[in-house]
């Protein structure tokens with residue numbers, strides 16, 4: 233396999249691993265949630281919150297390990313050498329647990345509100361509570377998926393900042409990205425400015441934060457190294473989004489708004505049709 237082909241394959245495998253990790257976590261959270269009564273869900277005892285944290289944390293660890301593995305494979309394909317372990321900052325596990333706890337309380341707030349309001353012997357209220365439970369569970373599962381994927385994304389962000397072999401990065405979008413991600417992908421590769429080899433003077437040339445992701449987004453910010461270029465499928469997506477960008481009215485912030493608004497409207501129409 234050529235260097236570029238190895239690099240392409242590693243990128244694709246990493247992306248797919250993240251989609252799979254998130255999908256399997258969503259299923260596990262959904263099935264755990266179905267076993268909770270509305271009262272227990274609303275109460276959110278330490279034991280219940282710990283269960284949720286454990287589900288997220290195991291997937292986030294897998295995601296992180298895939299991120300490290302991918303960075304090493306991509307780097308080795310491009311430069312002939314894997315990275316040093318010192319690239320990766322220690323994970324802050326207590327901060328991660330805090331994010332899961334916050335997600336739990338945010339998404340279960342509607343259940344708590346409902347239980348305070350309604351009477352548990354009123355059938356109409358019970359039907360309403362059922363709906364509130366299922367949408368809370370869906371939101372919680374989606375957010376769990378986002379938190380898990382922060383594992384790999386965090387590993388790659390560390391590597392991007394600490395590995396002098398990384399010369400740039402680009403947004404790899406998922407199959408059906410939002411306007412924000414498509415806009416980042418349209419930018420193509422953002423190259424790292426290297427004034428000298430010292431880390432502290434390296435800065436990224438980008439207007440937008442490459443580490444912004446939202447729920448149900450499987451997009452990734454992937455590294456580039458000398459000797460390899462963006463995988464062909466990502467380059468093709470980039471060309472497609474850039475053509476759209478160039479055809480979008482306005483300039484500056486206005487063009488940005490127009491692009492995202494039109495892109496998101498088309499995406500919504502497509503989804504509503506399904």
Ligand SMILES: [Zn+2]
Pocket residue numbers: 405406409410413446449450451
């Ligand atoms: Zn996205």
